[in-house]
Amino acid sequence: MASTSTIRGTRVGATQARPTERAEPAPRREATYWCANEHSVQISLAAEAPTPATWECPRCGLPAGQDQHNPPDRPRTEPYKSHLAYVKERRSEAEAEAILAEALAAVRARRGER
Numbered sequence: 561m562a563s564t565s566t567i568r569g570t571r572v573g574a575t576q577a578r579p580t581e582r583a584e585p586a587p588r589r590e591a592t593y594w595c596a597n598e599h600s601v602q603i604s605l606a607a608e609a610p611t612p613a614t615w616e617c618p619r620c621g622l623p624a625g626q627d628q629h630n631p632p633d634r635p636r637t638e639p640y641k642s643h644l645a646y647v648k649e650r651r652s653e654a655e656a657e658a659i660l661a662e663a664l665a666a667v668r669a670r671r672g673e674r
Contacts, residue, residue: 588604589604589607591603593617594625594627622635623635
C-alpha cells in the first residue's frame, strides 16, 4: 500500500507552481560577459549588487570579461613543482649547506662521534 503522505507529481527541490501573490521578485539587471573563445555569458544580478570584473564561462571554463573585443587572457598554468623546487626558492645554497652541517653535527653528537 502506498504512503498517503507523499506529494504526487513533484520532485525534491521543485519550486512552487505559482508564486505567492504578495511577493514580488527583487529588482534585477542583466550583465553580459565574453570569453577568449567568443562565448557569450548573460547573467542576472541583483540591482544593488556590484558587477564582478570577470565571470567563469560555463561552456569552456575560461575567464570572461565585459569587453567583447578584449576578453581576459587565458590563465597561465604553472608546471608541477616538487617539494625540493619550493625549498630551493626559499633557501640559497649557502643556507642549505649551513643547515646540512648543523643537522650532521647533531646526528654525530647523538652517536658519540667527533
